Amino acid sequence: xxxxxxxxxxxxxxxxxxxxxxxxxxxxxxxxxxxxxxxxxxxxxxxxxxxxxxxxxxxxxxxxxxxxxxxxxxxxxxxxxxxxxxxxxxxxxxxxxxxxxxxxxxxxxxxxxxxxxxxxxxxxxxxxxxxxxxxxxxxxxxxxxxxxxxxxxxxxxxxxxxxxxxxxxxxxxxxxxxxxxxxxxxxxxxxxxxxxxxxxxxxxxxxxxxxxxxxxxxxxxxxxxxxxxxxxxxxxxxxxxxxxxxxxxxxxxxxxxxxxxxxxxxxxxxxxxxxxxxxxxxxxxxxxxxxx
Numbered sequence: 309x310x311x312x313x314x315x316x317x318x319x320x321x322x323x324x325x326x327x328x329x330x331x332x333x334x335x336x337x338x339x340x341x342x343x344x345x346x347x348x349x350x351x352x353x354x355x356x357x358x359x360x361x362x363x364x365x366x367x368x369x370x371x372x373x374x375x376x377x378x379x380x381x382x383x384x385x386x387x388x389x390x391x392x393x394x395x396x397x398x399x400x401x402x403x404x405x406x407x408x409x410x411x412x413x414x415x416x417x418x419x420x421x422x423x424x425x426x427x428x429x430x431x432x433x434x435x436x437x438x439x440x441x442x443x444x445x446x447x448x449x450x451x452x453x454x455x456x457x458x459x460x461x462x463x464x465x466x467x468x469x470x471x472x473x474x475x476x477x478x479x480x481x482x483x484x485x486x487x488x489x490x491x492x493x494x495x496x497x498x499x500x501x502x503x504x505x506x507x508x509x510x511x512x513x514x515x516x517x518x519x520x521x522x523x524x525x526x527x528x529x530x531x532x533x534x535x536x537x538x539x540x541x542x543x544x545x546x547x548x549x550x551x552x553x554x555x556x557x558x559x560x561x562x563x564x565x566x567x568x569x570x571x572x573x574x575x576x577x578x579x580x581x582x583x584x585x586x587x588x589x590x591x592x593x594x595x596x597x598x599x600x
Contacts, residue, residue, distance in 0.1 A: 320345035332487040344481040348473045359465045379451035387448045396567045397438040404571035405542035408436040409458035429545040467566030470497040497562040498522035514595040526562035528569040554595040
């Protein structure tokens with residue numbers, strides 16, 4: 309549809325994966341927009357059933373039941389996410405790790421006075437980590453190397469879902485211009501253009517930063533502004549210091565930006581610079597605590 313002053317912007321909301329999802333479609337008719345939004349919601353609901361660690365019947369729930377040496381065939385979404393998670397784990401030298409759900413459970417609802425000791429942390433770390441599973445392409449099988457390895461795709465799965473939805477919109481609904489948002493803006497994927505051919509603009513970076521144009525690209529934010537120290541450092545097994553309050557990662561896909569924004573809270577600035585030098589398609593912004 310050629311740009312015009314009458315071009316409309318349709319907005320839709322969806323609730324899934326313990327988050328709100330927002331879909332913005334410019335330059336389409338109402339019937340097309342409504343059908344696409346409904347299809348997007350169904351796709352996200354389907355992915356939640358496969359990827360959620362809180363559902364015992366999901367792939368992650370079934371993997372957590374395996375003993376060392378056992379393997380399981382998983383769905384394509386789980387395979388894609390675990391493949392990317394392991395790649396990012398290697399590329400960030402352990403700054404990101406999707407196989408540390410047991411550490412989250414260890415620290416959940418623990419006060420400073422009740423914090424687990426070094427021995428308890430070390431014992432839990434011994435049964436965590438992306439070096440504790442193998443991906444076997446034949447049959448899309450995942451083999452675990454320790455008993456009851458628990459995965460958490462919360463720092464990657466929502467971004468992956470945005471990527472899948474964007475592909476669905478392009479291939480099945482002929483929608484090439486969209487802005488897809490989840491988690492109140494924690495991950496945003498911009499495809500094509502906004503109204504009348506204008507770029508999509510998003511708020512990313514510390515307070516006072518100008519709006520950032522986003523085109524066929526994603527940005528994710530991780531930090532402690534609202535939830536406190538809730539991110540575990542995979543390298544140490546303890547919560548990340550809140551000295552760095554926020555990290556934004558830009559990448560070609562929402563799944564990658566989602567994972568990197570978490571990793572960048574763990575990594576030192578020189579490590580992040582080295583990562584970008586090797587992966588120039590990515591970039592980042594960091595915000596430090598005022599008290600630091």
